[in-house]
Amino acid sequence: MFLIAKPPLARAMISIPEEKEMGQELIRTVLPQVHIVDDPEVQEFVERIGNNILKVIPAKFFHYRFFVIEDPALNAFAMPGGLVFVHSGLIEAIDSENELACVLAHEFGHVQGRHIARRMENMKYVSIGTAVLAIAGLFLGGGQAGSALLTGSMALNQSIGLGYSRVDEQEADRRAFQWICKAGYDPRGLKTTLEKMMKNNWLGSSSIPKYLLTHPAPEERITYIEDLWKSHPCYEKQKEDLFTLHRIQVKLKVMSTPEAEAIEHYTNVLKKKPEDLMATYGYALALDKARRYKEALEVFARIERLAPDPTAFKLDEAKTLFHSGKYQKTIEILRHYLEKRPEDVSAKYFLARAYLETGQAQKALPYFHSLMPQWEDMPEFLLQVGRCYAALNQPGFAHYYFFKYYSLTGNMEVAGYHKKKALSSLPRDSEPYRHLTKEKEKEGS
Numbered sequence: 001m002f003l004i005a006k007p008p009l010a011r012a013m014i015s016i017p018e019e020k021e022m023g024q025e026l027i028r029t030v031l032p033q034v035h036i037v038d039d040p041e042v043q044e045f046v047e048r049i050g051n052n053i054l055k056v057i058p059a060k061f062f063h064y065r066f067f068v069i070e071d072p073a074l075n076a077f078a079m080p081g082g083l084v085f086v087h088s089g090l091i092e093a094i095d096s097e098n099e100l101a102c103v104l105a106h107e108f109g110h111v112q113g114r115h116i117a118r119r120m121e122n123m124k125y126v127s128i129g130t131a132v133l134a135i136a137g138l139f140l141g142g143g144q145a146g147s148a149l150l151t152g153s154m155a156l157n158q159s160i161g162l163g164y165s166r167v168d169e170q171e172a173d174r175r176a177f178q179w180i181c182k183a184g185y186d187p188r189g190l191k192t193t194l195e196k197m198m199k200n201n202w203l204g205s206s207s208i209p210k211y212l213l214t215h216p217a218p219e220e221r222i223t224y225i226e227d228l229w230k231s232h233p234c235y236e237k238q239k240e241d242l243f244t245l246h247r248i249q250v251k252l253k254v255m256s257t258p259e260a261e262a263i264e265h266y267t268n269v270l271k272k273k274p275e276d277l278m279a280t281y282g283y284a285l286a287l288d289k290a291r292r293y294k295e296a297l298e299v300f301a302r303i304e305r306l307a308p309d310p311t312a313f314k315l316d317e318a319k320t321l322f323h324s325g326k327y328q329k330t331i332e333i334l335r336h337y338l339e340k341r342p343e344d345v346s347a348k349y350f351l352a353r354a355y356l357e358t359g360q361a362q363k364a365l366p367y368f369h370s371l372m373p374q375w376e377d378m379p380e381f382l383l384q385v386g387r388c389y390a391a392l393n394q395p396g397f398a399h400y401y402f403f404k405y406y407s408l409t410g411n412m413e414v415a416g417y418h419k420k421k422a423l424s425s426l427p428r429d430s431e432p433y434r435h436l437t438k439e440k441e442k443e444g445s
Helices: 016-033 040-054 088-093 097-112 117-123 128-140 144-149 153-160 166-183 189-202 218-231 242-256 259-272 277-289 293-306 311-323 327-340 345-357 361-375 379-391 395-408 412-425 431-444
Strands: 065-069 076-079 083-087
Touching (some): 016 083, 040 097, 040 345, 040 361, 065 088, 076 097, 088 097, 097 166, 189 218, 242 311, 259 277, 277 293, 311 327, 311 345, 345 361, 345 379, 412 431
Parallel strands (some): 065 083
């Protein structure tokens, strides 16, 4: 099946290295303006589905990085440099992993097609900083966080035509359709997800899908996708894990709901359906969020009796033990859990955290290092790595990770302090020192 036509390149399209550099600037600009979900299991869920698609994409230009934003809007977007953002509201609204895979594939289509980069000709006299604000404004400008920082950026977007065109949408859909089929998903998920977003818009929701603003002509796209399906049908081969999807959806619902409201909701559900496993799980998470740890652990004990596979809930029980300060018990449960699920990144992270809290930083460090390639842009993770190096009396590395943490959270004054300390303490042949030196050279140029 051959669906992709090679697009003509713009005369002054920025280079791949320039787009990567712009991606780094966008991370520093965007992350302080949004609330990133810092739950490793949610992060891993999106990465796993995204990577299933990325495996079949040849000649990827970028190392893709995924972020989940705590926001009820039905939205997902990709920025230059391979930055992919998914709103929690979209994950809560989908009916299958397939639908999320289809949305991600479409976003990859925009990145691989370099649709924003191809419009940089219109910004050739604009500084990188202004260009970054304009791109961030394209995706965040409709929201409260975005408008506070990006005043005027939407007007700039209108003047330079930075948004996606009808041709961009069709090209992204063609690319996505082919990749979805190769990865074993059903491309009709593109259509059903768009229909959900349009329905949300028609109902006058307070969270109008920003996706419909940055991705034009949804009705036309639905027709186009239907035509692609008729001419090149393919069927889903990936095994759906609806159990994990439902767990993630419950987790996100509890995160985005005030604890008292969540407790009341699940209490009412359980009055009618006392054996409802997911409602029981949501109740346990809501109690944990309310810091009612003893009650939460009692509910997890009930889950162990209800669940066909109690192992699936052991990680969350361990997190409640961690939150309650029972670090040794957390270590015992997670070590046993990792024997059965050795690749679980969430378990590795909380085991490292528990080791760190019990004064065993040397045991924590290898687990933190194993997560570094995936989580190099996750602020909370970087803070804990910095704490670990501080506990090991390695101040140069501690200051380096504190610098990264404060840079991503937008506190540039404190970041500058840690950068200066790191440069004076790090070994000159270390990668962090080389990274900071390069940053310093850029600032001076």
